[in-house]
Amino acid sequence: MKKKIALLQMDVTVGDVDRNYYHVEELVETAVKESPDILVLPETWNTGFYPTDHLPQEADKNGERTQTLLSQLAKKHAVNIVGGSVATLRDNKVYNTSYIVNREGTVISQYDKIHSFTPAKEEKFFQGGEQTHRFYLDEIPCSSVTCYDIRFPEIIRTTTLQGVDLFFVPAQWPTMRQRHWEILNTARAIENQMFLCAVNACGYIGKIKCAGNSLLLDPWGDELLHLGDSEEVAIGTIDLSVTDDIRRKINVFRDRKPNIYHLD
Template sequence: MRCCSAQIDGVWESPEQTLETAEPVFSDAARAGAALISFPEQFPTGWDPASNKNSEDLAGPTVTGLRRLAKKYSINVIGSFRETFSPKPRNTSIAIGNDGEILATYAKIHLFTPGMEDRTFTPGVSLATFTIEGVHFGLAICYDLRFPELFRLYRRKGVHAVIVPSAWPKSRLRYWELFIQSRAAENQMYVAGVNTTGTNPVDQYSGASMTADPHGTIIARAGTGNELLYYEIDPQFVKQTRRDFPVENDRKDALYISLMSEQTK
């Protein structure tokens, strides 16, 4: 399955303008044969841990626009936006099918407390999975990469690939590659991180969107500017890797739980 990471910087705090500028990206990805296109974290507005501007529900302009473009270009889409929620909005990714229908939504579970994102947003509490052309996907967002437990849960659900929309800063880029490779190798799955680029009022970003295969090998890597990064996902390769090296069989979850409970006594 051919996929595309759309490493683009949107128009700051302007969802409608960003979607307008993004339409040629849909067209290019569809012409290149991609079945799925993914965008960075909160790409219609830019990621800002202190802002709840332009938050909207599933009937708002961002999701409506993404659904329209998905259907127009017959391509599956993973977008990201600020979702209206009470008492505070959620940082949400959404998967939309090539018919324009919503496949899944995921609210960021691990909010970036060093940047005080938890003061402005409500954390999610659920996983999100969906299937396209026989590939079983999961969703995570940026800071989630630092928490291997989340990816282990997706592995237990039989996920072949996790897509991670992100706004990962240039200053911590070495961890970006480390975590993508680690989460992929640990769980014998594809992990595709799609990052933003450019400079905005929050930070400086340098792209480097990348995808690691079930061995943790980087199979696609973008540069520092706006770019469409293409890669292939093969669910049979995931299954074969797990059969050839069945590390999952050696996990001791009951013991881990017991040891953790001892630490709290």
């Protein structure tokens, strides 16, 4: 089974919520010209990743605006959308939330970023999530985490043990740690023998430059796409028929010894 995936490496404008929603629509309209099966957005594209006291005013209340827009676009173009993440306001708390929308425009899953990036004091402004998620796009078992979550292999393995062939990582990851971004995503793809699509933002958050360098990786960790550091929409094709063969050749899931792993 082959699928075309569109990586929407967006230049997010911090604090200009209306502009960002409008620009997402522009990028989607550009991407669908190539008839992709799945569109993927970066992290906190509605507000930018800039934890401040203003977030409750800028965040999307109950995710309503985001879900409406993504649902309309998905249904209009009959395309699946992995909605990156947005700052949402629920019960007077701000969450870093991902919405997954299928071709019919139905929100089929959502995920709140679990691990707060404490060097940026994210935990003071965002409520952390408490659950992983797993979903199907065109019958493909999928999952996702958000940005800093990728540094915690336990959370990815927790989901992939249930069966995952395609994994998504939306982010706003800085240039100063670009090498970490590339290595961590590649390692997660290799160790879990899955396709991995990591879509990063570009542009600036204050003086900090987002790295871009979005990636589409196969289960060997080989790059199918590696974008630059500027705004870009790129399309890559994955061939899911190779996954079973790779897992037969090096069967890490069979060879695990969970009885001797102690992670607490």
